[in-house]
Amino acid sequence: MNLYQILFYLLAFVMVAATIFAITEKHPVHAIVYLVTSFFALAAIFYLLAAPLVAMFEVIIYAGAIMVLFMFVIMMLHPGSGKEALRPGLRHWLPAILFAAVILVSLTVTTKLHLAAASAAVTGLGVKELSIMLFTRYGTAVEIISMQLLFAVVGALYLGKRRKP
């Protein structure tokens, strides 16, 4: 067990715990804060996995922008009051946990049996190489994504506009 592995398990623990808190938390704002913690841990894991660029974006876009967006909407709608504050009961938890457990166990079994423990080929990938690849080989993907973002902007504007009754 070297330092990397220790850090990985530590971060994995933090992440799982934070996620569990997030999904069991009654108040949505608290849930989002836990989630941000979880995503920070994930970003650190990405960094460990030699993907600094993805880690940065995880922090900036995910933990930063997207979660803040969630926060805004929650504050706008006040779903914490009245009927919406109802916590899911046991009969909601049971089937969910059942299905999730089946999937998790199956995945674990598959992973364990199928993948021989192999050492990773550690080749550091610089931001430059990644960027060159992103904008040359995957240029089409960038184009499509940018189109999609544009559509999302238009759609969000349209939906968010207050119409006259």
Place this chain on the structure above:
Amino acid sequence: MKLYLELIILLPLLGAVVNALCGKMLPRRLSQALACAVIWGSFAAALAVFAAYRNPVTVEIATWLADFDFKAPLTLYLDPLSLSLTLMITFVCGLIHIYSVAYMAEDPGYVRYFALLNLFVAAMLLLVLAENLPLLYMGWEGVGFCSYALIGFWYKEEKNADAGRKAFIVTRIGDVAFGIAIVWLFKLCNSESIVALNSAAPSLLPWQITVIGLLLLFGAAGKSAQAPLMVWLPDAMAGPTPVSAQIHAATMVTAGVYLLMRLFPLISLSPTVLAAVAVTGAFTAFYGASCALVQRDLKRVLAYSTISQIGFMFLGVGAGEITAATFHLLVHAFFKALLFLAAGCVITAMHHEQDIYKMGGLQKSLPRTFYAFLVGALCLAGFPLTGGFFSKDSILAAVWEQGGLLYGSLYAVGLLTAGLTAFYTFRAVWLVFGGEAAPAAKSVRVPVLMEYILGPLALLGLFGGLLNLPPLFAEGLLADFLEPLIVSQQSELSHTTELFLLLTATGVALVGIAAAWYRYGGDNRQLRLQESGVPVRGIKAFLLHGWYLDNLYWLLFVRPYGWLSRVLWTHVDARAIDGSLDRFAALLGRMGGYLGSWTCGRVSLYLLSFAAGAALLVGWMAWLVFAP
């Protein structure tokens, strides 16, 4: 040379652009001065070109349409024909612009007016100077647009806007034929250059030349208001009078004649086409003259006379004498602009009363206008030794020269028309200026500027004959100048025949004037005025309504077209297309509702079943890995 040629077109265009974009911000005087100055600048450039002119030149300004073999660059072509027309257009339009300043003094829409007028001049000059057919077509459509916009200048009255639309649509019918001819010529000759087309023409098959010539004739007939497309010009008088003078008398309507002259080497290869041109011209000349006999509206009299005079030009082209046609075109531009501008003075003086039966006695109150109008009328009537006399005579002489039964009878028609022309012209003169002053005409005033403009035009009309005297008297200047254009040398008429023809024309003109005097002059004028209250019937009504051609076309084309459109709208579009789409949409809606009734509408249940499915799938995969 190149610079001057460019300036000729670009100056009016500049004036149009500046006036259109920021004319409203400029002071009124500046905007008007600019509009006039660019035209006179263009005239000065044309004079410079004239001074430097030696041989036909082709100037390529820029590339424009170019695609594989198809090339239509912005190329100008200067030869005696285009040069003489350019000089005439810039000069006459310049005068009319100055006239317009006074005429439109009260009108708030003067910026739009001058922008369109300048744009018109630019388009017309482009049409005249273009070296290839697509460029010519651009100018052709440009003048068509300006004509449309200026006829409907006072568009707030439905009648005026309708007249504009009518002119636009009717000329467009001719333009379709012209467009087909352009495309076809490219297909046959692989070139659009007018020079190249004219030289390549002999290699075409005779029937092709005939059909193309007839298409060109139809296109020219649309623009020049010839049979059968002449119905738009009388209505086009709804525009301001200077517009009628500039566009619908002097310049644009002669574009058809110009087109036929430009492509004369091509169309002259087919005797059928030449005969068709001549017959169209003679028929239209007679039609216009006969209709003008009974019109009551002063401007409509002049409009029908324009139709008639352009018919003469067509007759000249059909007789193969483009010198005579050009000569008449130029002189006609001078005296017809003069007549229209004088009519504009009269109409202004009469506070926009256009009925000639309600005028009278203006000889005393508007002496300057009277003499100018008289000069114009003498030219139009073909009074001996005026410009109109010589030009008309040269056309008739050319027709006579052709001989044969067809051209012989066309000569007779032309002579008859000349007599009618003299009659209706002086009918108008005596009704408007003769007799006692009508109540409305007691105290009339016209801006002095408007009357002074008539002077130069009157001189040009009167002495325009000097441009091209018959060979009997001297060598024609214009004939000399246009020499390079003549395709085949015509046999010269003997001097006795020529003298005989001149005397015949003189006699006819004098008889026409005398008949007009007998009927409308002196004391008989009062008699006619009393008759005018009675509604017209019979042959007079027939002529008054332009042979009822409008009604005929309405019956033949507009009504069936409207009926067809209505059928297509109600049955095909509304019932068949919309109906089938509506039914299809309804079917899809029902199918969707049917599918929707399968669902419970609870998103959570969907999610749960989705997760169950995923669990099943992943579990089965794990089993596959684990079991064997």
Place this chain on the structure above:
Amino acid sequence: MISLSHILILAGIIFSLGLVCLLVWRSNVIMLLVGIEIMLNAAMLVFVGGSYRWGAADGQIFALTIIAMTSAEVSLALAMVVYLHRRQQTVDVDDFHELSDQ
């Protein structure tokens, strides 16, 4: 050296937690979206783990693509949530059932 199987198991755990969140919070459509985000993050982890294992950049690019796509998806989905809330004053997913014409 972090073994790939551990990364994958971690991703599996996170994915399952996201799924649970998705299935449980039927009374709140925002938490439902949070569940989707968690699942997407698990997917990203798999891609980055693959990229780490084979030293290829493609996995990381895929992860970046997912981030970009998610931001579009979230903005649109949240706009829809706001719109639905304005119409029906609720965020309960089961209250939206106009499509199954009852």
